Amino acid sequence: MADDKPKIDLETIRHSTAHLMAQAVKQLYPDTQVTIGPVIEDGFYYDFYRESPFVPEDLEKIEQRMKEISSENLDITRRELPREEALRMFDEMGEPFKREVISDIESDEPISVYSQGEFTDLCRGPHVENTKTLKSFKLLNVSAAYWRGDERNKVLQRIYGTAWHTDKELRVYLKRLEEAKKRDHRKLGKELDLFSVTDEVGPGLILWHPKGSRIRCLMEDFWKEEHFKNGYEMVHSPHAARVDMWKTSGHMDFYKDNIFSPMDIEGKEYVMKPMNCPFHIQIYKSRLRSYRDLPLRFAELGTVYRYERSGVLHGLLRVRGFTQDDAHLFCRPNQIEEEIVKVLDLILFILRSFGFDEYRVYLSTRPEKFVGSEDGWEQATNALKQALEKSKLKYEVDLGEGVFYGPKIDIKIKDSLNRFWQVSTVQVDFNLPERFDINYIEENGQRNQPIMLHRALMGSLERFFGCLIEHYAGAFPLWLAPVQVILLPITDQNQRYTDEVFKKLMNSGFRVEKDLRNEKIGFKIREAQLQKIPYMVILGEKEQENNSLAVRKRRSKETVALDIDSFIDKLSLEVSKKDLGEAIQPI
RNA sequence: GCCAGCGUAGCUCAGGGGUAGAGCAACUGAUUCGUAAUCAGUAGGUCGACAGUUCAAUUCUGUCCGCUGGCUCCA
Numbered sequence: 001m002a003d004d005k006p007k008i009d010l011e012t013i014r015h016s017t018a019h020l021m022a023q024a025v026k027q028l029y030p031d032t033q034v035t036i037g038p039v040i041e042d043g044f045y046y047d048f049y050r051e052s053p054f055v056p057e058d059l060e061k062i063e064q065r066m067k068e069i070s071s072e073n074l075d076i077t078r079r080e081l082p083r084e085e086a087l088r089m090f091d092e093m094g095e096p097f098k099r100e101v102i103s104d105i106e107s108d109e110p111i112s113v114y115s116q117g118e119f120t121d122l123c124r125g126p127h128v129e130n131t132k133t134l135k136s137f138k139l140l141n142v143s144a145a146y147w148r149g150d151e152r153n154k155v156l157q158r159i160y161g162t163a164w165h166t167d168k169e170l171r172v173y174l175k176r177l178e179e180a181k182k183r184d185h186r187k188l189g190k191e192l193d194l195f196s197v198t199d200e201v202g203p204g205l206i207l208w209h210p211k212g213s214r215i216r217c218l219m220e221d222f223w224k225e226e227h228f229k230n231g232y233e234m235v236h237s238p239h240a241a242r243v244d245m246w247k248t249s250g251h252m253d254f255y256k257d258n259i260f261s262p263m264d265i266e267g268k269e270y271v272m273k274p275m276n277c278p279f280h281i282q283i284y285k286s287r288l289r290s291y292r293d294l295p296l297r298f299a300e301l302g303t304v305y306r307y308e309r310s311g312v313l314h315g316l317l318r319v320r321g322f323t324q325d326d327a328h329l330f331c332r333p334n335q336i337e338e339e340i341v342k343v344l345d346l347i348l349f350i351l352r353s354f355g356f357d358e359y360r361v362y363l364s365t366r367p368e369k370f371v372g373s374e375d376g377w378e379q380a381t382n383a384l385k386q387a388l389e390k391s392k393l394k395y396e397v398d399l400g401e402g403v404f405y406g407p408k409i410d411i412k413i414k415d416s417l418n419r420f421w422q423v424s425t426v427q428v429d430f431n432l433p434e435r436f437d438i439n440y441i442e443e444n445g446q447r448n449q450p451i452m453l454h455r456a457l458m459g460s461l462e463r464f465f466g467c468l469i470e471h472y473a474g475a476f477p478l479w480l481a482p483v484q485v486i487l488l489p490i491t492d493q494n495q496r497y498t499d500e501v502f503k504k505l506m507n508s509g510f511r512v513e514k515d516l517r518n519e520k521i522g523f524k525i526r527e528a529q530l531q532k533i534p535y536m537v538i539l540g541e542k543e544q545e546n547n548s549l550a551v552r553k554r555r556s557k558e559t560v561a562l563d564i565d566s567f568i569d570k571l572s573l574e575v576s577k578k579d580l581g582e583a584i585q586p587i
Numbered sequence: 588g589c590c591a592g593c594g595u596a597g598c599u600c601a602g603g604g605g606u607a608g609a610g611c612a613a614c615u616g617a618u619u620c621g622u623a624a625u626c627a628g629u630a631g632g633u634c635g636a637c638a639g640u641u642c643a644a645u646u647c648u649g650u651c652c653g654c655u656g657g658c659u660c661c662a
Binding site: 045053054055056140141142143144145146149150151155156157158160186190191197199203257258304306308309310311312313314317318319322324410421422423424425456458459460462463464488490491492493518519520521522523524525526527528529530536538540541542550552557558559 | 588589590591592598618619620621622623624625635652653654655656657658659660661662
């Protein structure tokens with residue numbers, strides 16, 4: 001596109017809009033102190049310190065004032081100051097947070113401030129030249145944030161906003177937010193009758209309704225099939241165990257905050273399991289293992305319970321009881337890399353089968369608190385790195401973000417609002433083999449400690465399902481759809497024929513329903529459409545006479561005339577290919 | 588857990604110190620209809636829970652529970 005004047009960087013616009021907001025806030029509420037206001041994806045925020053928090057009505061006032069300042073056409077000017085002078089200036093302005101920020105700036109870096117009208121803010125820049133450039137913005141919400149992200153620090157008021165080059169872009173963005181809300185898995189979960197959470201059961205504990213369970217069964221079946229194909233054994237373990245086991249594993253030390261309070265059974269303490277690993281270790285230990293047995297791969301759809309603080313719960317994506325598609329691999333040290341590569345392959349295969357092509361990969365390295373030797377960590381981290389490179393995966397390193405027992409690879413996928421959620425993980429564990437003293441007999445007859453890997457592909461079925469719902473906007477591909485075909489007779493004259501077709505489809509193994517209600521065809525179609533059923537089959541006099549079907553696809557207004565056998569062939573093919581069809585629609 | 592907002596029928600939402608409202612869904616009846624809503628009637632509520640103020644509270648105040656957004660934390 002030919003454009004005479006070069007466009008100003010969106011980031012600059014957003015950053016300047018954050019300043020504009022700070023200026024408006026200071027004008028309206030002079031007792032407010034400013035802190036920092038960075039650019040984020042699609043917008044910006046600014047954190048303020050203030051005795052009384054902002055309420056939503058304040059946002060309107062602030063936004064109004066921003067518009068006024070914008071039309072004052074204030075020039076935005078940059079100045080560099082000696083450190084001392086900058087400190088003095090912000091002291092005089094009564095901005096202690098800025099003082100802290102300045103003291104964090106490297107001594108050889110210049111201290112720059114930007115001014116517009118009476119307002120001056122510490123900032124690296126760059127900024128737009130004049131406030132008149134800032135027109136297309138909207139303040140979105142307020143929330144609390146801790147200064148420097150530490151909950152021991154002061155609580156700040158964070159205001160989020162978005163800013164764009166033009167009003168049109170802004171409108172498009174706001175529209176996109178609205179569309180994203182429509183595919184929120186919590187909303188769709190209710191509309192499509194997939195799952196629920198009730199007060200009586202308790203927060204973060206999921207009830208899977210028949211339709212959701214149907215999908216879960218299909219996910220599980222697929223998962224099991226692939227695991228058997230890939231040399232895994234299935235195991236099952238109980239939901240609770242004596243607290244002693246968790247002491248041995250170290251969970252009572254390192255993970256206590258996340259474990260449901262113990263219950264007393266005949267004077268012995270038990271807890272709900274927060275993880276499956278110690279159980280799999282028990283199975284490993286149930287007999288003597290030879291190097292010939294390795295690698296051993298124990299997999300389980302294991303339901304775990306973790307205490308999560310009430311404020312973090314979120315539909316299916318963050319819950320207190322969930323089923324991990326867990327597995328633990330026991331192998332010899334020289335098998336680690338190969339096993340990790342295989343796990344990564346399996347992860348990618350599964351994610352792609354569900355249509356997730358966009359994901360982020362992280363390698364988390366040794367944290368401050370860790371068990372095992374530095375050498376061991378180094379080796380394991382290298383094994384993970386090499387496996388990532390062999391799998392040609394682009395990844396980011398999360399320094400020091402590993403768990404205490406070993407380094408890990410995490411894979412995150414995003415929900416409809418572009419928030420990323422961790423699903424897949426591969427973790428090396430130095431801790432449990434040691435604590436439970438597991439071993440195997442080497443070729444030379446010596447006992448050796450196996451390396452243990454934890455891994456999950458979908459992570460938790462709940463979270464994965466939540467992401468799936470949003471990924472497909474509730475329109476599941478045929479192989480996963482809880483109802484694949486709905487039969488819609490025009491009048492009750494067509495009921496006999498409908499029953500006939502129903503039986504044939506049912507006997508061919510399809511999930512089919514019929515809508516025999518005394519309603520007009522338009523009404524039935526509307527409902528089937530809202531339920532996002534992949535195929536609607538309209539059955540009237542014409543079809544009955546020709547012994548055919550009028551097939552209408554979700555997301556299409558056209559019908560195709562098919563005979564029942566070719567329809568069945570078509571469905572079978574689509575299911576066996578796990579065809580994603582039109583299931584994935586960008587927002 | 589923290590800050591803010593919210594909680595009224597199965598769902599979506601209106602209302603407001605003086606015995607509770609709509610649409611959709613449900614139920615009953617009529618209608619037998621060709622591609623996104625046929626018509627009529629009936630029933631449905633401890634206004635999240637508990638306490639306080641008041642002659643009177645679903646409405647005001649407080650506490651608690653739950654939900655939403657974000658922070659912190661994580662699959």
